[in-house]
Amino acid sequence: MDFGPYLFLAVLEGTVTAAVLALTALGLSLVFGVMRIVNVAHGEFFMLGAVLAWWFSSMVSGSPAIGFLVAIVMAPLVVGAIAVLCERTVLKRINYDPEATIVATIGILYIIQQLALTFYGADARPVQAPVNFRVVFPWFGYSGYKLVVIAASAVLLLATWFVLTRTRFGLIMRATQFDSETAQAFAIPVDRVYAVVFAIGAMLAATAAVLIVPIQQAHYLMGGDPLLLSFIVVIIGGLGSIFGTVVAAIIIGISDGVISVFFTPTLAKILATLLVALVLVLRPQGLFGKTPR
Amino acid sequence: MVLEVRDINTSYGDVQILRDLSLKVEAGEVLCMLGRNGAGKTTALKAIMGLVRPRSGSISLDGVELTAMPAHKVPKQGIAYVPQGRRLFSELSVAENIEIGLMARGKGRDTRDRVLNLFPVLNERMKQRSGTLSGGEQQMLAMARALCLEPKVLLLDEPTEGLMPSMIAAIRDSVTELRAQGVAIILVEQRVDAVLPVADRVAFIENGRTRDTVDVETLHGDLSLVHKYVGVGH
Ligand SMILES: Nc1ncnc2c1ncn2[C@@H]1O[C@H](COP(=O)(O)OP(=O)(O)O)[C@@H](O)[C@H]1O
Ligand SMILES: [Mg+2]
Numbered sequence: 364m365d366f367g368p369y370l371f372l373a374v375l376e377g378t379v380t381a382a383v384l385a386l387t388a389l390g391l392s393l394v395f396g397v398m399r400i401v402n403v404a405h406g407e408f409f410m411l412g413a414v415l416a417w418w419f420s421s422m423v424s425g426s427p428a429i430g431f432l433v434a435i436v437m438a439p440l441v442v443g444a445i446a447v448l449c450e451r452t453v454l455k456r457i458n459y460d461p462e463a464t465i466v467a468t469i470g471i472l473y474i475i476q477q478l479a480l481t482f483y484g485a486d487a488r489p490v491q492a493p494v495n496f497r498v499v500f501p502w503f504g505y506s507g508y509k510l511v512v513i514a515a516s517a518v519l520l521l522a523t524w525f526v527l528t529r530t531r532f533g534l535i536m537r538a539t540q541f542d543s544e545t546a547q548a549f550a551i552p553v554d555r556v557y558a559v560v561f562a563i564g565a566m567l568a569a570t571a572a573v574l575i576v577p578i579q580q581a582h583y584l585m586g587g588d589p590l591l592l593s594f595i596v597v598i599i600g601g602l603g604s605i606f607g608t609v610v611a612a613i614i615i616g617i618s619d620g621v622i623s624v625f626f627t628p629t630l631a632k633i634l635a636t637l638l639v640a641l642v643l644v645l646r647p648q649g650l651f652g653k654t655p656r
Numbered sequence: 657m658v659l660e661v662r663d664i665n666t667s668y669g670d671v672q673i674l675r676d677l678s679l680k681v682e683a684g685e686v687l688c689m690l691g692r693n694g695a696g697k698t699t700a701l702k703a704i705m706g707l708v709r710p711r712s713g714s715i716s717l718d719g720v721e722l723t724a725m726p727a728h729k730v731p732k733q734g735i736a737y738v739p740q741g742r743r744l745f746s747e748l749s750v751a752e753n754i755e756i757g758l759m760a761r762g763k764g765r766d767t768r769d770r771v772l773n774l775f776p777v778l779n780e781r782m783k784q785r786s787g788t789l790s791g792g793e794q795q796m797l798a799m800a801r802a803l804c805l806e807p808k809v810l811l812l813d814e815p816t817e818g819l820m821p822s823m824i825a826a827i828r829d830s831v832t833e834l835r836a837q838g839v840a841i842i843l844v845e846q847r848v849d850a851v852l853p854v855a856d857r858v859a860f861i862e863n864g865r866t867r868d869t870v871d872v873e874t875l876h877g878d879l880s881l882v883h884k885y886v887g888v889g890h
Binding site: 538553 | 758
């Protein structure tokens with residue numbers, strides 16, 4: 364293949380990565396932005412989404428499309444419920460103390476991982492894609508499902524943006540983010556907002572996982588990479604900046620795709636980590652973050 | 657209608673801030689809290705709002721216990737708060753700040769129109785980020801946001817701090833207006849000249865205690881209490 368088409372293929376692959384990463388990182392970013400906590404277990408919510416997607420789709424007989432549809436509705440809902448359970452039983456009790464939360468969510472990470480190993484096992488299992496067509500470009504054919512993933516992520520990102528900026532609940536979330544004490548003085552039940560935000564964050568990760576699992580199989584250890592990449596994206600984009608998170612996900616995702624195709628995936632990770640180091644040194648508030656007031 | 661604070665004690669960690677502090681304010685009355693920096697005035701207002709929990713004592717509005725009520729339910733009882741330093745949601749627009757005030761007690765267009773009539777400058781700034789308003793406009797927005805609750809009780813924490821005289825007069829006028837409408841008002845100030853024209857009664861706070869509560873007439877011409885609790889030079 365010539366260089367041009369080859370680059371095009373690499374960019375397409377990178378865009379798929381970027382799309383799923385943007386969803387996952389957006390979940391982490393929302394939770395950090397509104398609740399001011401770092402959720403180390405975020406990658407496990409991703410993994411749970413994938414494992415549950417396999418479980419739900421394997422329960423449904425008939426066409427793979429129906430199994431997948433059940434999975435993409437049910438898996439995020441179950442993960443959201445689990446997230447609320449973690450929030451009520453652990454994070455609320457430690458009063459969202461930033462340091463304690465890091466330790467607590469590390470604990471949650473291992474608990475979820477071990478439960479997945481116990482009940483799901485150590486195998487990697489595939490989920491069938493709901494659609495099975497190829498898009499034929501002049502130089503190569505490309506999986507239609509991957510294009511569906513890009514489109515679905517874009518729709519979900521837009522939907523999240525719409526909820527945040529155009530709805531009452533979004534306004535309540537933003538008010539809580541900027542000043543939780545004053546929010547309470549205006550009848551905003553901050554701890555319920557926290558529970559919902561934590562659930563939404565986990566559900567975004569779970570949805571991303573359901574989308575990716577027909578491409579990359581479900582495995583109980585698959586939460587590590589999305590967690591690391593989400594951290595990278597959130598730091599580069601600027602802590603608490605939703606827009607920055609999405610832009611950074613696109614930069615990291617596409618460059619990851621391109622570098623992986625032309626060189627090696629390892630080099631892509633090295634460069635991404637180096638970029639984080641540079642951002643932390645030169646612009647600690649991130650590319651789109653605001654300097655703390 | 658009466659808001660009553662009885663013998664409350666509060667601490668931050670091990671440090672006790674309020675000591676058996678008591679206050680009482682009735683409909684159509686302005687109670688001023690005067691006291692030095694650090695006396696505990698802000699903490700007392702936060703306790704009323706449920707943002708700081710008293711260890712003992714009680715806070716009630718018309719017999720309804722507020723002492724242990726979750727903070728987000730207190731405003732629903734009709735108590736609105738204008739915090740010290742305004743505490744606007746500064747990243748949000750003027751319109752969004754107003755909207756949050758309206759949502760607190762489910763008020764609608766009528767309330768909004770009435771409130772914006774009181775502060776017409778805000779009308780031209782609805783889309784502006786509230787953090788970019790001038791100090792006086794920010795204070796008006798903080799007042800407007802609170803009035804969107806159509807409160808029975810209004811808590812004002814140093815509303816004239818750092819404002820130009822014309823703005824101070826505007827704030828004072830709106831306090832007088834609200835009192836005439838029957839709102840019970842607790843006004844915290846550090847400067848007695850900001851208080852004398854609007855107050856009905858004055859409570860002097862020192863070291864977290866209510867030392868004296870007097871009718872404002874007592875202070876006209878005799879500022880010895882002021883000198884005692886707030887310091888000379890006022
Ligand atoms: N969040 C806090 N944590 C610890 N101490 C506080 C806090 N807020 C206020 N204080 C202390 O409580 C005391 C009373 O403060 P405050 O109520 O703000 O006084 P005032 O409003 O009368 O100036 C001060 O000594 C202050 O340092
Ligand atoms: Mg104060």
